[in-house]
Amino acid sequence: MPSVSDILDTMDYGTAPESNAHAVAWLKQHEAGFGHFINGVFTKPSPKGFDVANPANGQKLARVSLGSAADVDAAVKAARKAFGAWSKLSGHERARHLYAIARIIQKRERFLSVLETMDNGKPIRESRDIDIPLVARHFYHHAGWAELIADEFPGHQPVGVCGQIIPWNFPLLMLAWKIAPALAAGNTVVLKPAEFTPLTALAFAEICREAGLPPGVVNIVTGDGATGAALVEHTGVDKIAFTGSTDVGRLIRKATAGSGKKLSLELGGKSPFIVHEDADLDAAVEGVVDAIWFNQGQVCCAGSRILVQEGIAPRFLAKLRRRMQSLRVGDPLDKSIDMGAIVDPVQLTRINELVEKGKAEGGTLLQASCELPTSGNWFAPAIFTDVEPSSTVMDVEIFGPVAAVMSFRTPEEAVQIANHTRYGLAATVWSENINLALDTAARVKAGVVWINSTNLFDAAAGFGGNKESGFGREGGREGMYEYLVPAWEAALKPVAPVKAAPLSALPPESVEASAIDRTAKLYIGGKQARPDAGYSYSVYGAKGKAIGQAGLGNRKDIRNAVEAAGKASGWSSATAHNRAQVLYYIAENLSARVEEFTARLRQMGASTKDAKAEVEASLARIFWYAAQADKYDGRVHSTKSRHVTLAMNEPWGVMGVVCPDEMPLLGFVSLVMPAIAMGNRVVAVPSPRAPLAVTDLYQVFDTSDVPGGVVNIVTGERDELAKTLAEHDEVAALWYFGPGVKAVEVASAGNLKATRASAKPRDWLSRMQGQGSEYLRSAVQVKNIWVPYGE
Numbered sequence: 001m002p003s004v005s006d007i008l009d010t011m012d013y014g015t016a017p018e019s020n021a022h023a024v025a026w027l028k029q030h031e032a033g034f035g036h037f038i039n040g041v042f043t044k045p046s047p048k049g050f051d052v053a054n055p056a057n058g059q060k061l062a063r064v065s066l067g068s069a070a071d072v073d074a075a076v077k078a079a080r081k082a083f084g085a086w087s088k089l090s091g092h093e094r095a096r097h098l099y100a101i102a103r104i105i106q107k108r109e110r111f112l113s114v115l116e117t118m119d120n121g122k123p124i125r126e127s128r129d130i131d132i133p134l135v136a137r138h139f140y141h142h143a144g145w146a147e148l149i150a151d152e153f154p155g156h157q158p159v160g161v162c163g164q165i166i167p168w169n170f171p172l173l174m175l176a177w178k179i180a181p182a183l184a185a186g187n188t189v190v191l192k193p194a195e196f197t198p199l200t201a202l203a204f205a206e207i208c209r210e211a212g213l214p215p216g217v218v219n220i221v222t223g224d225g226a227t228g229a230a231l232v233e234h235t236g237v238d239k240i241a242f243t244g245s246t247d248v249g250r251l252i253r254k255a256t257a258g259s260g261k262k263l264s265l266e267l268g269g270k271s272p273f274i275v276h277e278d279a280d281l282d283a284a285v286e287g288v289v290d291a292i293w294f295n296q297g298q299v300c301c302a303g304s305r306i307l308v309q310e311g312i313a314p315r316f317l318a319k320l321r322r323r324m325q326s327l328r329v330g331d332p333l334d335k336s337i338d339m340g341a342i343v344d345p346v347q348l349t350r351i352n353e354l355v356e357k358g359k360a361e362g363g364t365l366l367q368a369s370c371e372l373p374t375s376g377n378w379f380a381p382a383i384f385t386d387v388e389p390s391s392t393v394m395d396v397e398i399f400g401p402v403a404a405v406m407s408f409r410t411p412e413e414a415v416q417i418a419n420h421t422r423y424g425l426a427a428t429v430w431s432e433n434i435n436l437a438l439d440t441a442a443r444v445k446a447g448v449v450w451i452n453s454t455n456l457f458d459a460a461a462g463f464g465g466n467k468e469s470g471f472g473r474e475g476g477r478e479g480m481y482e483y484l485v486p487a488w489e490a491a492l493k494p495v496a497p498v499k500a501a502p503l504s505a506l507p508p509e510s511v512e513a514s515a516i517d518r519t520a521k522l523y524i525g526g527k528q529a530r531p532d533a534g535y536s537y538s539v540y541g542a543k544g545k546a547i548g549q550a551g552l553g554n555r556k557d558i559r560n561a562v563e564a565a566g567k568a569s570g571w572s573s574a575t576a577h578n579r580a581q582v583l584y585y586i587a588e589n590l591s592a593r594v595e596e597f598t599a600r601l602r603q604m605g606a607s608t609k610d611a612k613a614e615v616e617a618s619l620a621r622i623f624w625y626a627a628q629a630d631k632y633d634g635r636v637h638s639t640k641s642r643h644v645t646l647a648m649n650e651p652w653g654v655m656g657v658v659c660p661d662e663m664p665l666l667g668f669v670s671l672v673m674p675a676i677a678m679g680n681r682v683v684a685v686p687s688p689r690a691p692l693a694v695t696d697l698y699q700v701f702d703t704s705d706v707p708g709g710v711v712n713i714v715t716g717e718r719d720e721l722a723k724t725l726a727e728h729d730e731v732a733a734l735w736y737f738g739p740g741v742k743a744v745e746v747a748s749a750g751n752l753k754a755t756r757a758s759a760k761p762r763d764w765l766s767r768m769q770g771q772g773s774e775y776l777r778s779a780v781q782v783k784n785i786w787v788p789y790g791e
C-alpha cells in the first residue's frame with residue numbers, strides 16, 4: 001500500500017469501484033435467459049438465442065432470445081391492438097404513464113447505471129452522470145408534451161405503430177429518445193435494442209410493467225440485424241425510427257421506399273472540432289476529452305476531426321498530448337476511470353483496422369502509453385497527426401477513441417475543411433470571439449453545433465443531422481413532429497395510378513417548321529433555355545387539341561438547373577425581408593395578369609369557375625408565404641442553465657420540387673413558394689401534361705426581381721426527371737407529388753436526402769391541405785446551436 005508521501009509524490013489515486021451486487025443479483029434472477037417483452041409479458045426464452053458479454057472482461061452476463069420474423073409479427077400485432085385505446089387516452093392520461101416511468105427510472109438510477117456499464121463498457125461516471133439522468137429527463141420532458149399535445153399540436157394525430165431500432169453506444173438513452181416521444185404522441189412501439197447491449201431495454205420492459213403501462217404499448221424484441229430487417233419490412237408498421245450506421249440507414253431507406261412508412265434516420269458522423277487561435281486552449285483541450293474520449297469515442301457526434309488554427313497548433317497539440325497521457329483507462333465500474341472498454345471485439349477489430357490504414361497512409365499515431373487490462377476489449381486514447389482532408393482517418397467514422405488532427409490557416413479554410421465530408425451531424429467551435437464563433441456555427445453544415453462546449457444533450461433540444469448523417473430530429477418540439485401526422489393527411493385516400501402514355505417527342509425540325517415557335521422553353525439560371533436534346537412535346541387542351549409545345553427536358557437539363565440553383569446561394573443568405581419583398585412582387589405581377597392565367601388554365605381543360613378559383617388561390621398563397629418569409633423563425637430552447645440553445649431554421653439549399661397533376665398552377669405555387677420563402681433554391685418539374693401555366697410564369701419571375709437560379713423549371717417526363725433529381729448529390733431535399741413514390745425514394749438513398757413524397761392527391765384549394773406550417777417546416781431543417789455564457 002503506498003504511503004501518504006508516495007501519493008503526494010505521484011499524485012496517483014487508488015480505485016473506487018462501484019458495487020454491482022444489485023445488477024448481478026438481477027442477472028442471476030434471469031439466469032435462464034430472457035424472452036421478448038410482448039403484450040405486457042415476457043415470452044419464454046427462445047431456444048435460438050445469443051450470449052451478451054461484459055466488454056470489460058469478456059464474461060457472459062446473460063442469454064437473450066434471437067427475435068424471429070414471427071416474434072416481430074407478434075409484437076407488431078400486440079402494438080396494433082394496443083394502439084386504439086392508447087391513442088384515444090387524453091394527453092393528460094398518457095402524461096401520467098410517462099411520469100410514472102420517469103419516476104421509477106429515477107428511483108433505479110444506480111441499478112440502471114451499473115447495468116448499462118456492465119453491458120456496454122462505458123465508465124460508471126458517464127452512465128451515472130450523463131446517460132441515466134438524461135433518460136429520466138427525456139421521459140419527464142415528454143410527459144410534458146403528452147400533457148400539452150392537444151394545445152401544441154392541434155389537428156395532428158399519432159402515426160400508429162412505430163418500429164424502432166437502436167444502436168449499442170447509448171443503449172437506454174437511445175431507447176428513451178425513441179420511446180418517450182412516440183408514446184407522448186399516442187403511438188405504440190416495437191423496439192429492437194442492439195445485439196451487444198439489450199439488457200437495460202429488458203430492465204426497462206420491467207419498469208413499464210411496474211408503471212402499469214397498458215400491455216402492447218411498448219414491446220421489446222431482442223435480436224440482430226435480421227430481426228431489425230423483419231421489423232422494417234413488416235407491413236403493420238407505420239413508422240421506422242433508426243439510429244445506427246449509415247450503411248444500414250441506406251438499406252432501410254430502400255426497404256421502406258414506396259411503403260408509406262414514415263422514416264427518421266440518425267446515422268453516422270465525422271464531426272469537426274474547430275479551435276480558433278483565440279480559443280481558451282485549456283478549455284478546448286478538456287473539450288477534446290469530452291468530444292472523442294467520452295464513451296470511448298463510440299459516439300455518432302464525436303468530435304473526431306480536430307481542426308486547429310496554424311499559429312496555436314503546436315501549443316495546443318502539446319497540451320493535448322499531456323492531457324491524453326493523464327487519462328485513466330480501465331475497469332468501467334471504477335468511479336475514477338475516464339475511459340472504459342470498447343463494446344465488442346468486432347468493434348475493436350474495426351478500430352484497429354482503420355488505425356492501421358491511417359498509419360499505412362502516412363498518418364502518425366500518437367497514443368497514450370497507459371497500461372490496459374489483460375482481458376476485455378481495450379484501446380488506449382489516441383490522435384492522428386500528419387493527415388489530409390482525404391485521409392481515411394479524416395473521412396471514415398472510426399467509432400473509437402481516435403481523433404485526427406489537422407491545422408487550418410483562416411476561419412474560411414476551417415469551414416471549408418469542416419464541410420469536406422459526406423456527413424453533417426454535429427460540430428464544435430472554440431473561440432473567445434462570439435462573432436467568429438457564431439459565424440462559424442452558421443456556416444458549418446451540421447444539425448447541432450456546440451460553441452465552447454461539446455457533446456451537450458437535452459430533451460428540449462432537437463438532435464439530428466444533414467446529408468449522410470440522416471434526417472429527422474429527436475428531442476424537443478421538432479422531434480415530436482416525427483411521431484405525428486396531420487389528421488387530414490392521414491385521411492387522404494390513395495388513387496389507382498393511371499398509366500399515362502409517354503410524352504411523344506417532337507424533333508427540333510417539326511418545331512422550327514411550324515409558323516410560330518410556340519415552344520415553351522425551360523427556365524434555368526433566370527434565362528429561358530432550349531432543352532439539351534432539342535426535343536419538345538405537344539401539350540393538349542380539353543378537347544384533345546394541341547394547344548402548344550413544351551420543352552422535353554432530360555438528365556442534362558436537370559443537372560444544368562441544379563448547377564444554376566447551386567450558384568444562386570446568395571438567396572439563402574439574403575434577409576427574410578428581401579425574400580418577402582420578392583414574393584410580394586411576384587404576387588403583384590401575377591395579379592396584373594389574372595385573366596391571362598385564367599384563360600390558360602381554361603385552355604388546358606379547367607372550367608371557367610375552377611380556373612378563376614385556382615388563379616385567385618395561387619395569388620393568395622403567394623401573399624401568404626411572402627408574409628411568412630420573415631415570421632416562420634426559430635426558437636430558443638430551455639435546456640441547461642446558463643446556456644442559450646438557438647434552434648435556427650435553415651434552408652436545405654437546393655431542393656427538387658416535382659409537382660402534382662391536379663391544379664397545375666396552384667400545385668406549383670403551393671410547393672415552390674414556401675421553399676423559396678425559406679431561402680431554398682429550387683429545381684421544379686411542373687405537371688407534365690399541363691405545364692403551360694407554369695411556363696407562363698417565366699415572365700412574371702423575370703419582372704419580379706427573382707434572382708437567376710432561385711427558381712429553375714424543367715418540363716418533361718416527370719418520373720424520369722424526378723429520378724435524376726433524387727439521385728443528384730447536390731440536391732439536399734426533394735418533394736415529389738405523383739405516382740412514382742417508390743422509385744424516387746429508392747433513388748434518394750444515394751445521399752440520403754430528405755424526401756417528402758406522396759401519391760395521394762390532395763385538395764390544393766383547401767387552406768388546410770395546400771398551405772401552412774407543414775410546408776414551411778419541411779422547407780427547413782433545424783440547426784441547434786448551443787452557446788454557454790458566464791465567466
Ligand code: NAI
Nearest residue numbers: 166167193194224225228229244245248267268300397399
Ligand atoms: P448497425 O447500424 O449495424 O446497428 C445498429 C442497429 O441496427 C442494431 O440494432 C442492429 O441490430 C440493427 N440492424 C443491423 N442491420 C439491420 C438491417 N439490415 N435492418 C434493420 N436493422 C438492422 O451498426 P453496428 O454494426 O453495430 O456498427 C457498425 C458501425 O456503425 C460502427 O462502427 C459505427 O461506425 C456505426 N454506428 C453508428 C451509430 C450512430 O449512432 N450513428 C451507432 C452504432 C454504430
